[in-house]
Amino acid sequence: MPFGEFRFPSMLGAFDARRIPVLQTDVLVIGAGIAGATAALRAADTGASVLCIAKTEFDEANTAWAQGGVAAALRADDSPGRHAKDTLLVGSGLSSPSTVDLVVSRAPAIVGWLQTLGARFDRANDGDLALGREGGHSTHRVVHANGDATGKEIQRALALALKSHPRIISKIGPFVRDLLVQDDRCVGAVVLDGDRELAVHAKAVILATGGAGQIYRETTNPSGASGDGHALAFRAGAELMDLEFVQFHPTVLYIAGASRFLISEVVRGAGAVLRDRAGERLMIGVHPDEELAPRDVVSRAILDRMVATNDTHVYLDLSGVEGDPHQRFPSISRICRAFDIDIARDPIPVRPGAHYMVGGARTDHDGRTSLPGLWAAGEAAATGLHGANRLASNSLLEGAVFGATAGESAARETSRGSLPHHEVEAGDPEQAAMLQLDDVLYSLKSLMWRQVGLGRNRAGLAEAVERIGLWQRYVRRAHATTRRACELLNMLTTSALVATAALTREESRGTHFRSDFPSRDDARWCRNLCLHRDRDDRIAVQPTPLRQPSDRTQELP
Numbered sequence: 001m002p003f004g005e006f007r008f009p010s011m012l013g014a015f016d017a018r019r020i021p022v023l024q025t026d027v028l029v030i031g032a033g034i035a036g037a038t039a040a041l042r043a044a045d046t047g048a049s050v051l052c053i054a055k056t057e058f059d060e061a062n063t064a065w066a067q068g069g070v071a072a073a074l075r076a077d078d079s080p081g082r083h084a085k086d087t088l089l090v091g092s093g094l095s096s097p098s099t100v101d102l103v104v105s106r107a108p109a110i111v112g113w114l115q116t117l118g119a120r121f122d123r124a125n126d127g128d129l130a131l132g133r134e135g136g137h138s139t140h141r142v143v144h145a146n147g148d149a150t151g152k153e154i155q156r157a158l159a160l161a162l163k164s165h166p167r168i169i170s171k172i173g174p175f176v177r178d179l180l181v182q183d184d185r186c187v188g189a190v191v192l193d194g195d196r197e198l199a200v201h202a203k204a205v206i207l208a209t210g211g212a213g214q215i216y217r218e219t220t221n222p223s224g225a226s227g228d229g230h231a232l233a234f235r236a237g238a239e240l241m242d243l244e245f246v247q248f249h250p251t252v253l254y255i256a257g258a259s260r261f262l263i264s265e266v267v268r269g270a271g272a273v274l275r276d277r278a279g280e281r282l283m284i285g286v287h288p289d290e291e292l293a294p295r296d297v298v299s300r301a302i303l304d305r306m307v308a309t310n311d312t313h314v315y316l317d318l319s320g321v322e323g324d325p326h327q328r329f330p331s332i333s334r335i336c337r338a339f340d341i342d343i344a345r346d347p348i349p350v351r352p353g354a355h356y357m358v359g360g361a362r363t364d365h366d367g368r369t370s371l372p373g374l375w376a377a378g379e380a381a382a383t384g385l386h387g388a389n390r391l392a393s394n395s396l397l398e399g400a401v402f403g404a405t406a407g408e409s410a411a412r413e414t415s416r417g418s419l420p421h422h423e424v425e426a427g428d429p430e431q432a433a434m435l436q437l438d439d440v441l442y443s444l445k446s447l448m449w450r451q452v453g454l455g456r457n458r459a460g461l462a463e464a465v466e467r468i469g470l471w472q473r474y475v476r477r478a479h480a481t482t483r484r485a486c487e488l489l490n491m492l493t494t495s496a497l498v499a500t501a502a503l504t505r506e507e508s509r510g511t512h513f514r515s516d517f518p519s520r521d522d523a524r525w526c527r528n529l530c531l532h533r534d535r536d537d538r539i540a541v542q543p544t545p546l547r548q549p550s551d552r553t554q555e556l557p
Ligand SMILES: Cc1cc2nc3c(=O)[nH]c(=O)nc-3n(C[C@H](O)[C@H](O)[C@H](O)COP(=O)(O)OP(=O)(O)OC[C@H]3O[C@@H](n4cnc5c(N)ncnc54)[C@H](O)[C@@H]3O)c2cc1C
Pocket: 030, 031, 032, 033, 034, 035, 036, 053, 054, 055, 056, 057, 060, 061, 062, 063, 064, 065, 066, 067, 068, 069, 070, 071, 150, 151, 174, 175, 176, 177, 208, 209, 210, 211, 220, 221, 222, 224, 225, 228, 229, 262, 355, 356, 377, 378, 379, 380, 392, 393, 394, 395, 396, 397, 399
């Protein structure tokens, strides 16, 4: 069904392949976080020539910011079946069981592969890998590095492997502006490299552009997480899924002037508790698992208490943590110390922030999207693993598992068309000169936080859909072609997709909470919402029955 008044023609108005330099490669990988780097390495190992492009430095990808770790059933008393069961439970009935089985059964091998690349994970006294436990996991199964700096170590190892692979060219800095589509097949991309434009012509394109936390005022994500891949896939005509599910992390450092640094769940797992300004614990009586309840439950409890106490945040109290918190959580200790907070003594001011995009380009088990020639992996993809909510530490795992299958599958692809040509469509320079991009950006982030955040309802969502549509129309009219303007357009597109999906789903499930439909409604909504661009360039929403029922409770071996 067509929805709203959005129109999303390609941004390729000014592209003419005859006039700009053209690069050729077998596989173009967009993104160099865990999904993109893994895809590039596996495609190259399969024999393809690979060009891997990332707009940000390696240490600015979400991957490098990950703290807790990678989930894998490695203990004798654990099994992939148990890991699957925990994943399905948190997914609230919308996960694809076959995807879950595939991912959890490959998890131990993925940890081993990362080690062969040189990633050094923490070890226990007996020499085995040390395994942490996080909310939603029924046992210890989270592999970590340097305490709370797992992502940095994984990204370090991946970056070294990328740079040294003879069949991979990696370029840090260029920005992929749009995908090239010809005869309903993705055949490459247009890239902004400083002031110049390039076309990359590829047999296969892998989208691994990460998340979109930056569409919200409060987020744990680095500045590059602007949902570019979601918007690129949508404009190119690929199907997206599960966009209404945005995971909010309950405990993000909240100090004016400090970036929104995540205080990992592991800290609550180690015994830290949440208190309000009067020192009262706020999770008691809310959920049997108290501070380790699912993230959406803790996030909403914090928000409710902030409203009740008329405060901008609550406090995380580490005084009950066993051992020296400075040694156990060195990164958190360092950041807090910079703001005069001694985590062993002072409670840490925290509030929720947007953390993880469950939805993305819909993919199959090979990472293929619905658009031939285009694969997706990592946070830009929707594989069906997470359902309506993500189990902690399953996303690095998912990025590596599907990065690998997408890389291998794309490398086997052989067909290649010719480069498409586009007519020039002029922008309106007067409109471009009048446009204050930052103003639109901050208005968008505030709107998304207020109306499409933790608590949603029809009136707020409808307002968001309408306003984003308006902003999108006049930003587009200016036809701005700088990276900043393109990112803003991508953020508007991704926000429109999230708001539209959230308005459509009239129930509460997983991360998606509607105050006007506060219960889960399996009869109507036990299905995924798929979105695509219709012939009039508008968002069409298609509720899709689950491929398999996902309420399985028995364990795999
Ligand atoms: C603070 C924090 C803590 C986390 N902790 C954990 C954890 O403990 N365990 C866990 O499993 N998950 C965790 N996550 C989530 C996890 O880190 C991400 O889901 C995962 O790293 C996503 O990997 P990715 O490869 O899909 O994207 P990213 O790592 O974000 O990489 C995206 C890449 O795409 C590039 N890119 C984007 N747009 C463009 C464009 N237009 N042109 C060119 N390049 C582009 C970027 O430069 C980057 O290289 C955490 C996330 C955050 C923010």
